Amino acid sequence: MSTAFPDWTGDTAPLREAQLRLAHQVILRDQFPKRLRTVAGFDVGFEDDGRTTRAAVVLLDADTLDVLETRLARLPTRMPYLPGLLSFRELPAMLDALAHLHGTPDLAFIDGHGIAHPRRLGIAAHFGIVTGLPSIGVGKKLLIGESRTPLHQTRGAFTPLRDGREQIGWLLRSKPGCLPLVVSPGHKVAMASVPELVMRFTTTYRLPEPTRLADRLASDSAGEDH
DNA sequence: GCGACAG
DNA sequence: ATCTTGTCGC
Numbered sequence: 001m002s003t004a005f006p007d008w009t010g011d012t013a014p015l016r017e018a019q020l021r022l023a024h025q026v027i028l029r030d031q032f033p034k035r036l037r038t039v040a041g042f043d044v045g046f047e048d049d050g051r052t053t054r055a056a057v058v059l060l061d062a063d064t065l066d067v068l069e070t071r072l073a074r075l076p077t078r079m080p081y082l083p084g085l086l087s088f089r090e091l092p093a094m095l096d097a098l099a100h101l102h103g104t105p106d107l108a109f110i111d112g113h114g115i116a117h118p119r120r121l122g123i124a125a126h127f128g129i130v131t132g133l134p135s136i137g138v139g140k141k142l143l144i145g146e147s148r149t150p151l152h153q154t155r156g157a158f159t160p161l162r163d164g165r166e167q168i169g170w171l172l173r174s175k176p177g178c179l180p181l182v183v184s185p186g187h188k189v190a191m192a193s194v195p196e197l198v199m200r201f202t203t204t205y206r207l208p209e210p211t212r213l214a215d216r217l218a219s220d221s222a223g224e225d226h
Numbered sequence: 227g228c229g230a231c232a233g
Numbered sequence: 234a235t236c237t238t239g240t241c242g243c
Contacts, residue, residue: 044233046234081234083231090233090234112232122232143232177243182232219234 004130005088008079015085019121025129026115031188032134033106036062039201040105041210042097042127044090045218046077053077055093056217058210059103065201065209070217073097083143086112087123094127105133107189109201109210113137114184116161116169118144128187135186136194137169138211142182147171151180158183158195170195175206 004022006014039062045054052074059069073096079089090112113122114137121129124137145161145168155176161169161184169184172195183198185191201208207215 044234046233050234081233083233086232117232137232139232141232142230144230 004126005092008088012082012085015088016119019085019117019119019126022126022129023115023119023121026120026125026185027188028115028185028190029188030134030190030193036106038062038068038103038105039107039109039210040098040101041109041111041208041212041214042094043111043211043214043218044093047074051077053090053093054218055090055097056214057094057097057101058213058217059101059105060201060210060213062106062201065203067213069101069103071097071100072217073100084118087121087126091123091126091130095130098131107197108133108135108186109198109208109214110135110137110186111139111211111215113139113143113182114169114186114189116143116145116163116182116184120168122184122186124184124186132187134188136189136197137182137184137186138198138208139182139184140179140207145169145182153177156195156199167191172198174198174202174208175204178206181206 110124114124128135
């Protein structure tokens with residue numbers, strides 16, 4: 001367990017090493033129920049000027065998108081935000097929120113990248129390896145990679161995101177007139193399955209419902225309870 | 227050495 | 234991420 005979360009000593013080397021090792025365990029094949037029953041959205045926010053990390057998880061019925069369960073978890077912030085090392089800062093709180101959930105999602109949508117990461121272990125992939133749950137990364141901004149072909153303006157259009165000759169994710173126009181989402185496999189989800197899975201849970205907003213609802217809980221001050 | 231840089 | 238007014242477009 002300590003191997004998946006080295007203590008923060010101020011040295012980033014151990015964290016980078018852990019990512020390289022864990023990245024080998026990522027499975028890029030669909031390994032979730034043919035018929036999804038529930039999905040969950042995760043996101044993190046901060047309180048007390050960043051001293052407290054607040055994670056939110058929302059469990060939804062995969063067919064109706066009805067909210068089945070909601071959980072909030074708070075943990076002392078363990079380290080600063082460092083590009084490429086986000087998961088070591090935010091994942092602990094998310095795991096705590098997951099632990100308090102009564103149900104277990106068939107698929108998790110994580111706010112952040114999956115394998116669209118320098119060492120192929122963004123927070124969504126890290127989450128999948130640690131929990132064993134299928135996961136997808138939904139990012140609002142690019143960390144690394146580039147797209148060559150232009151992205152159509154139509155809803156649902158997508159184009160490959162690549163790092164050199166390797167595809168690491170997709171740019172997905174979840175909503176017309178909006179900047180595309182950066183989506184990538186986390187764990188137990190095939191690259192080719194990502195665009196459709198994200199769109200399947202996207203209604204009229206840029207973000208898919210699972211992450212949109214988790215976003216609201218994690219950052220909305222109206223949730224300063226429980 | 228110079229930029230880029232999830233949340 | 235978080236702090237925040239007015240502004241643009243459907």
